[in-house]
Amino acid sequence: MTAQPQQGTSGPTSSPGTGGRRVLGRTGLEVSEVSLGAALLGQDRELGGTPSEQAVAAAVAMLTGPFVAVDSSNSYGQGRSELALGAGIAALGGFPDGKLLMTKADRDLATGRFDGDRVLRSFEESTRRLGVDVLPVYQLHDPYTVSFAEAMAPGGAVEALVRLRDEGAVGHLGIAAGTLSLVSAYVDTGVFDVVLTHNRFTLLNRSAADLVEDWAARGLGVINGAPFGGGLLARGAKPGASYAYEPADEPVLRFVARLEDLCREWEVPLPAAALQLSTRNPAIATTLVGTANPDRVAQTQALAAHPVPEGFWSAVDALGTPPVDFGTD
Numbered sequence: 001m002t003a004q005p006q007q008g009t010s011g012p013t014s015s016p017g018t019g020g021r022r023v024l025g026r027t028g029l030e031v032s033e034v035s036l037g038a039a040l041l042g043q044d045r046e047l048g049g050t051p052s053e054q055a056v057a058a059a060v061a062m063l064t065g066p067f068v069a070v071d072s073s074n075s076y077g078q079g080r081s082e083l084a085l086g087a088g089i090a091a092l093g094g095f096p097d098g099k100l101l102m103t104k105a106d107r108d109l110a111t112g113r114f115d116g117d118r119v120l121r122s123f124e125e126s127t128r129r130l131g132v133d134v135l136p137v138y139q140l141h142d143p144y145t146v147s148f149a150e151a152m153a154p155g156g157a158v159e160a161l162v163r164l165r166d167e168g169a170v171g172h173l174g175i176a177a178g179t180l181s182l183v184s185a186y187v188d189t190g191v192f193d194v195v196l197t198h199n200r201f202t203l204l205n206r207s208a209a210d211l212v213e214d215w216a217a218r219g220l221g222v223i224n225g226a227p228f229g230g231g232l233l234a235r236g237a238k239p240g241a242s243y244a245y246e247p248a249d250e251p252v253l254r255f256v257a258r259l260e261d262l263c264r265e266w267e268v269p270l271p272a273a274a275l276q277l278s279t280r281n282p283a284i285a286t287t288l289v290g291t292a293n294p295d296r297v298a299q300t301q302a303l304a305a306h307p308v309p310e311g312f313w314s315a316v317d318a319l320g321t322p323p324v325d326f327g328t329d
């Protein structure tokens with residue numbers, strides 16, 4: 001097994017498009033303004049197969065590129081994301097200095113069980129696939145199959161997470177989910193140092209805007225996932241497009257078309273605008289861009305560094321309230 005992934009000091013301090021370093025709230029860990037999400041990694045192979053060359057190349061690119069953190073989960077690709085990252089770490093001869101690996105505890109995908117025993121098994125599965133002993137950031141992922149009360153009860157998921165942290169197997173705990181009211185309830189326990197929200201602070205949806213400010217003010221490390229809404233805000237309004245993994249309706253596609261017009265006028269690529277809406281928010285420690293394509297690492301760096309005139313943001317505001325609002329759901 002590779003020694004625990006610790007942050008070294010040998011990484012670059014800053015390079016164009018990484019915007020220097022930010023601190024992930026009270027964890028004190030350094031991150032770059034952009035991190036890479038591995039939700040799609042490894043899914044070019046059937047379950048049970050070994051990771052493809054492309055997946056390992058993507059993992060290596062993610063782990064050695066300009067960005068500090070890579071985010072995965074036990075459930076992504078039913079384990080294939082972590083397996084590909086593990087293969088990337090092995091190909092590198094060990095976990096690279098200066099990088100940060102974050103993954104998540106998941107329910108049993110077959111039964112929905114998400115109690116303390118399941119969390120401990122999920123941790124074992126993840127560390128085995130990744131080939132590491134210790135996880136500096138470990139997140140409770142989408143706890144939708146248990147109630148908040150069940151998760152907090154003795155024998156529940158949160159007790160097991162705290163045990164892993166107290167034993168030193170985990171550095172800091174995070175909560176990662178969509179439903180904002182649920183995320184807030186977990187944040188209010190004071191157990192979590194990191195909070196990951198997704199698809200709720202984008203060009204199409206600002207429902208997390210106030211909470212993001214509040215969480216950062218309370219010292220949490222705020223991670224904003226899916227700045228492209230899963231792809232629509234990178235690829236543009238096309239028939240059949242989806243937002244937040246659901247088909248995008250006409251008003252959403254019309255709003256994206258207006259954003260695309262604005263982007264043409266100001267010579268700002270749509271994905272640069274989508275990414276920088278998030279990275280320019282000082283309450284957000286890091287913004288998670290998902291990919292399984294090694295070429296995206298350099299492309300994402302260029303998008304993060306693309307000049308965006310201040311007037312562009314006023315023009316975005318002038319388009320009015322974005323059309324998607326999940327409220328606290």
Ligand SMILES: NC(=O)c1ccc[n+]([C@@H]2O[C@H](COP(=O)([O-])OP(=O)(O)OC[C@H]3O[C@@H](n4cnc5c(N)ncnc54)[C@H](OP(=O)(O)O)[C@@H]3O)[C@@H](O)[C@H]2O)c1
Binds near residue numbers: 196290
């Ligand atoms: N509940 C949770 O905890 C949760 C939920 C959602 C997301 N997340 C985290 O956030 C990460 C990002 O979310 P996401 O992947 O769903 O959404 P996203 O980052 O908004 O969008 C990713 C999609 O955009 C495409 N893309 C990326 N860069 C592009 C570019 N320059 N040009 C065109 N297309 C581009 C990717 O395709 P390619 O593969 O072709 O690059 C992928 O299909 C996830 O990987 C995960 O780590 C966590």
